[in-house]
Amino acid sequence: MIEVTGPLGERYEEVLSAEALDFLAELHRTFEPRRRELLALRAEREAALAAGGTLGFLPETAEIRADPSWRVAEPAPGLVDRRVEITGPTDAKMTINALNSGAKVWLADLEDANTPLWSNVVEGQLNLRDAIAGYLQYISPDGRRYRPRPDGELATIVVRPRGWHLTEKHILVDGERLAGALVDFGLYFFHCARAQLASGSGPYFYLPKLEGHLEARLWNDVFVLAQERLGIPRGTVRATVLIETFPAAFEMEEILYELREHSAGLNAGRWDYMFSVIKKFRTRGAEFLLPDRAAVTMTAPFLRAYTELLVRTCHRRGAHAIGGMAAFIPSRRDPAVNETAFAKVREDKTREANDGFDGSWVAHPDLVPLCREVFDAVLGDRPHQLDRSRDEVRVDAAALLDVAATPGQITEAGLRNNVSVGIQYLASWLRGSGAVAIFNLMEDAATAEISRSQVWQWLHHHVTLDTGVPVTRELVERIADEEIGRLGTDPAGYAEARALFMEVAVADEFVDFLTLPAYERMP
Structure with missing residues (x-):
């Protein structure tokens, strides 16, 4: 039995149709036991780290890392050129601004930039449907009307569902909450996958908070089942994984391998990565103490090792490497603040482009031209730089773990x-x-x-x-x-x-x- 316990607002039945709910119920019944097992494995790992253990590259997957023959799928339509990506939640105004921003990709965030308020969960899906269908609009309090440009290049939509650890309390299957990840993925895939294919794009996703390749394998199995049920060719789904947890940094190749027919690359999710470093080694001493957040830049040795390894890993396997967030919000009142911040953003994006990243994130439309200018200067007419293999990069476990070398007070x-x-x-x-x-x-x-x-x-x-x-x-x-x-x-x-x-x-x-x-x- 499937039950919706949240209130039903205007047009909610379009998203929460009987057929869509049945699809969610199948996803839940098929994959919920494995989700719980994997969350239990996370807890076991944390207990081992608290007891003095450490992280390292897995000996049981050494053959995957050593095998030079495998590669991920070729870039999918709309994901060939990703030099600028904008992120943000799926309210109507942000959806329109992101699509019109000039960015190549919009990360439609149903996770970190979105509160899972019931209305946000359902209405975000409505906004995505309406945007793809071409009739989304937003009317501001002063009466101004906003719509996606009918004659311009719109950003490719890539949806970020919630992480495996979150549940959705407003939809129950057999009395159990569904995983928020399966709700967000399932509703979008059920309603939008065919429409995206018809538009020349596809159902694309950003996968957050993964802690290892077994969690990527679970996502891959979700994709396979979903495509089979809706009669969509296998391999149509593409997913970029945020390497934003400390354990995942040691399993990047294995994550790409598990998702290879559905893989669109990896992202250097710097903020959650710093949080994960603290979280995983929170019981340890000074070796894992970080200074002020503002002092921890991407030139810190442990972060430098992480990003260098990510680019090398991705390009070795034919996958895009996407850089981190420029979170600065321009001020209309203080030009001096803007000048200093824009200089820092330019420096950061220049480092990423020169290191071989194929694109990067911004949080505000005003940063899109700056990021694009930086990557244009490096890429030129090329859509990416997958040909930069970065074979000279050598990163071992000690380099990834060298948190103590981070300067700052x-x-x-x-x-x-x-x-x-x-x-x-x-x-x-x-x-x-x-x-x-x-x-x-x-x-x-x-x-x-x-x-x-x-x-x-x-x-x-x-x-x-x-x-x-x-x-x-x-x-x-x-x-x-x-x-x-x-x-x-x-x-x-x-x-x-x-x-x-x-x-x-x-x-x-x-x-x-x-x-x-x-x-x-x-x-």
Whole structure:
């Protein structure tokens, strides 16, 4: 039996049709046992790391890494040239702005930049359907009408479903919640796969939070079943995997191998990657302590090793390597801030393009021209640089694990920023908005995770700040009140967000993902 427990709004029945729900039920019944097994394996690995273990390349898959003969599928239509990708949630305004942005790809984010409020889950699917059909529109409060350009180049849609760890409480099969990943994937695939094929594109996805090749194998099996049920040729689905967890960095080739007929490459998801580093080795000492978030740049040795290995791995197997996020939000009031930030974005994108990345992410349409200019200068008329094999790159496990070599301090300003960003973001998340401009940066769940995990790590390892003051719970509590006071609004409006932040930032036990307790507070 399948049951929808969420309220039904206007046009919801178009998404939640009987046929679509039956499709979701089959996905759940087929794959839910394996999903739970893989989550249990994650917990076992974390326990082993807490007990003194480490990460490394898997001996049991050495033959896959050593075999030079296999490659992933050729790039699919709409995914040949990916020099600029824009990310954002699937509300109507963002959908239109992203499609019209001039970016080659739009990462339609149903995960980190989206709050899984029931209305967002269903209406995001409606917006995607309407955009593909060509009749999506948005009317602003002042009466302005926005639509995807009928005569321009629109970005290719690539949907990011939720990670394997999240569930959807508003749809039950046999009394069990469905995996949020299968809800997001299943509804989009069921309603949009054929339409995308008819438009000359295809059903494309970004897969988040994978921790290893067995989780990629599960996704591949989902794709195979889905294509068979809908009569769509096998290999039509294409998926780019975000290498945004520490364990996945040691299994990049194996992940590509498991998805090879459905693979579209790998992405260097830098923010979640930093969070995963902290999370996986949170019980360890100074060797895994990171300085202020703002001080951790992509030139840090452990991040440099990670990105270099990602490019080499992808190009060796014929897969695109996509760079990380430029999260800066331009200011219409402060040209000096913009000048400094644009210079940093240019420097970052230039490094990526020169390192061999085939494209990169931005969070705001105003950054699309800058990113495109940088990659145009390197790529020229070529759609990518898969021919740059980067054979000279040699990265071992020690290089990936060299977190201790990261330069920078742990400061009171960094602590204050983490607390303020975490609370402001959670307040917005609980109201239904998962992508928030804070201090001229686009914050999403990944950056909020860094903020709270750094507070947890610094507190539990008794770190002393640059001011000579130790990090204590009392200090974090006081800073929270002071930072809320600086926002100039009623502190009572941040009470729930403050309580949630403390729950995930200073508690004795580390909560796996802040979105887990946050979701339970949501209707």
